[in-house]
Amino acid sequence: MSPLAQVLVDGIFTGASYALMAAGLALILGVVKVVNLSHGAFFTLGAYVAYVLEAKGVVHPVAAVFMAAGIAFAFGVYLGKSFINPVRSHPFAVAVGSLGFAVLFEQVAQMLWGPHPLSIDLGAPWATFHGVTLRRWGVISFLLSLGLTAGLSLLLSGPWGLPLKLIAEDEEIARSVGMDVEKIRYLTFGAASAVGAAAGALLAPAAAITPTMGRVPLILSLIVVIASGMENMWTLFFLAVGLGLLSNLGAYLLTPSWSYVLLLAVICLLLVLRPSGLATVAPGRDY
Amino acid sequence: MKKSGALPYAKITGVLAAGAGVLLLLPLAGLDAFLLNVLTLGFFVAVFAGSWDIVGGVAGQISLGHALFFGAATYACALLTSLAGWPFPLAAAAALLFSAAAGAAVGALSAPLKGPFVALLTLALGEAAHEFVLGQTFFSPRGAYSWGGEGGIPVLLRSQPLSPWTAYYAALAFLVLSTWLMLRVARSQEGLIWTALSGSELSARASGVDILKHKRRAFLVGAALAGAAGIGFAACVGRATADDFSLELSFQAATFAAVGGRGTIVGPVLAALVLHSLLQGTGIPPAGRVLLYALALLVTLRFFPGGVAGTLRERARRRRMVVQGNGEVR
Numbered sequence: 001m002s003p004l005a006q007v008l009v010d011g012i013f014t015g016a017s018y019a020l021m022a023a024g025l026a027l028i029l030g031v032v033k034v035v036n037l038s039h040g041a042f043f044t045l046g047a048y049v050a051y052v053l054e055a056k057g058v059v060h061p062v063a064a065v066f067m068a069a070g071i072a073f074a075f076g077v078y079l080g081k082s083f084i085n086p087v088r089s090h091p092f093a094v095a096v097g098s099l100g101f102a103v104l105f106e107q108v109a110q111m112l113w114g115p116h117p118l119s120i121d122l123g124a125p126w127a128t129f130h131g132v133t134l135r136r137w138g139v140i141s142f143l144l145s146l147g148l149t150a151g152l153s154l155l156l157s158g159p160w161g162l163p164l165k166l167i168a169e170d171e172e173i174a175r176s177v178g179m180d181v182e183k184i185r186y187l188t189f190g191a192a193s194a195v196g197a198a199a200g201a202l203l204a205p206a207a208a209i210t211p212t213m214g215r216v217p218l219i220l221s222l223i224v225v226i227a228s229g230m231e232n233m234w235t236l237f238f239l240a241v242g243l244g245l246l247s248n249l250g251a252y253l254l255t256p257s258w259s260y261v262l263l264l265a266v267i268c269l270l271l272v273l274r275p276s277g278l279a280t281v282a283p284g285r286d287y
Numbered sequence: 288m289k290k291s292g293a294l295p296y297a298k299i300t301g302v303l304a305a306g307a308g309v310l311l312l313l314p315l316a317g318l319d320a321f322l323l324n325v326l327t328l329g330f331f332v333a334v335f336a337g338s339w340d341i342v343g344g345v346a347g348q349i350s351l352g353h354a355l356f357f358g359a360a361t362y363a364c365a366l367l368t369s370l371a372g373w374p375f376p377l378a379a380a381a382a383l384l385f386s387a388a389a390g391a392a393v394g395a396l397s398a399p400l401k402g403p404f405v406a407l408l409t410l411a412l413g414e415a416a417h418e419f420v421l422g423q424t425f426f427s428p429r430g431a432y433s434w435g436g437e438g439g440i441p442v443l444l445r446s447q448p449l450s451p452w453t454a455y456y457a458a459l460a461f462l463v464l465s466t467w468l469m470l471r472v473a474r475s476q477e478g479l480i481w482t483a484l485s486g487s488e489l490s491a492r493a494s495g496v497d498i499l500k501h502k503r504r505a506f507l508v509g510a511a512l513a514g515a516a517g518i519g520f521a522a523c524v525g526r527a528t529a530d531d532f533s534l535e536l537s538f539q540a541a542t543f544a545a546v547g548g549r550g551t552i553v554g555p556v557l558a559a560l561v562l563h564s565l566l567q568g569t570g571i572p573p574a575g576r577v578l579l580y581a582l583a584l585l586v587t588l589r590f591f592p593g594g595v596a597g598t599l600r601e602r603a604r605r606r607r608m609v610v611q612g613n614g615e616v617r
Contacts, residue, residue: 095351257418
């Protein structure tokens with residue numbers, strides 16, 4: 001009983017951080033209107049930042065989150081302004097280019113930190129209930145993910161979210177009322193990347209840190225975004241938690257690599273069953 | 288290369304001929320065995336890049352899982368020759384059929400999808416196949432060691448191993464033949480329909496084209512050609528590994544196509560040949576190689592987002608207009 005309970009609790013905790021990541025991807029999809037395959041790289045970046053901080057003696061999720069988010073925001077703004085914005089209207093350039101950035105980052109990470117899995121040592125467990133171990137990092141990261149997702153949803157429904165919603169709805173009108181659409185786009189891209197990196201930093205102790213670790217969360221958040229759209233943050237949140245549970249159960253009952261195959265099967269099934277895909281990324285012109 | 292106008296390559300037929308001459312001459316000019324091998328494998332990689340261009344360039348279906356077809360062929364070859372004990376030619380034929388079937392299956396799944404979703408589906412299918420193959424191990428009939436995964440499975444040729452010279456010329460002949468075939472296909476009726484599809488699905492459908500059928504066919508043809516390249520590659524290397532399915536390989540194919548000019552067949556083939564030979568021949572470690580591929584890709588996409596060939600064609604058109612109308616553009 002207790003190993004399964006542990007797997008379930010861990011699944012919920014990781015799912016919350018995946019929700020954060022998926023929220024970032026949904027934001028990019030809605031406002032920048034591209035399917036961003038480099039989102040997983042920012043997740044990996046966050047995890048490595050947490051690892052390096054731990055190696056330097058700073059073992060706290062909040063520190064890791066802010067550091068990772070700051071670095072990722074800078075890179076995200078660069079990527080959004082100098083690459084994604086200029087090539088936005090070319091589906092080939094966006095898909096292959098964003099994948100290219102992910103591959104580039106994977107190689108750089110491999111050069112900097114090596115191909116071998118790294119891990120963060122968290123020390124003694126924080127509390128134990130009936131054989132289920134809670135760790136301080138896990139609890140804080142769960143609460144932080146929950147808070148950040150709630151904050152994001154609040155922000156989007158408030159006055160700050162209005163320009164983003166307008167651009168997602170109709171960018172011509174947004175431009176005609178004097179908004180700097182391109183600027184909002186790359187800032188959104190940066191912020192969403194920062195959110196992805198924050199999720200990576202929060203989840204760093206839960207997984208083996210490798211250069212290609214970002215692929216699993218990328219696929220997972222793509223599933224979430226395709227299935228739930230970006231209207232409601234809470235559908236997105238619960239879907240991510242559900243998938244986190246599924247992937248953790250898959251890893252526990254089968255093997256970790258099978259849980260990845262399971263997620264890939266889910267996304268294939270989803271795409272085949274919903275060929276029209278998302279309304280938000282299908283602009284007026286047909287491909 | 289008969290008709291001019293449609294493809295910018297019509298003007299460089301002479302250059303292509305000279306290139307073929309150089310490639311024919313190289314082994315005679317005392318190239319060492321290592322570089323000969325790099326070029327031999329480069330010919331197969333070039334055909335693989337060309338086969339990507341059939342699907343991704345001519346037909347416009349962005350495939351990020353093209354290695355699936357390549358790996359399906361190498362694995363089928365290896366399993367049939369080593370485990371089932373088939374003779375190589377029979378195994379090669381079966382492998383070709385298998386990769387074509389994989390292409391038909393992927394094509395059937397992705398045909399109703401549009402733009403970025405084709406990329407997502409092919410990416411997911413390719414990754415799933417890679418992950419699946421990575422976890423499979425087979426017990427070798429001889430000796431108590433296991434095959435599969437990163438270590439790979441040997442491909443048994445069951446004959447005298449080809450001399451590097453023979454392999455080189457055979458691969459070169461395969462490249463020339465496949466490139467000719469791909470160009471023929473791209474300019475056939477079918478290829479024209481694919482081009483129309485990649486231009487605008489809506490108008491293709493409006494003119495009465497069964498777009499699903501033709502998308503499936505594009506995948507079938509591209510997969511069969513990728514499989515053919517995989518069979519040759521596996522025969523030369525003598526081993527099929529899980530890397531044959533990897534995302535990096537699919538990504539490389541897309542890179543060659545983007546750098547060489549999507550939809551032109553000759554461009555991706557040349558880009559693959561040049562980049563592969565340069566990076567493999569100079570002994571850069573694999574990680575550095577992928578890094579350089581990614582950089583080449585990003586620079587190309589940034590400055591030619593609509594494709595190298597398209598942008599150059601556009602520029603040439605502008606220049607012609609400037610000459611015809613007294614120095615004014617348009």
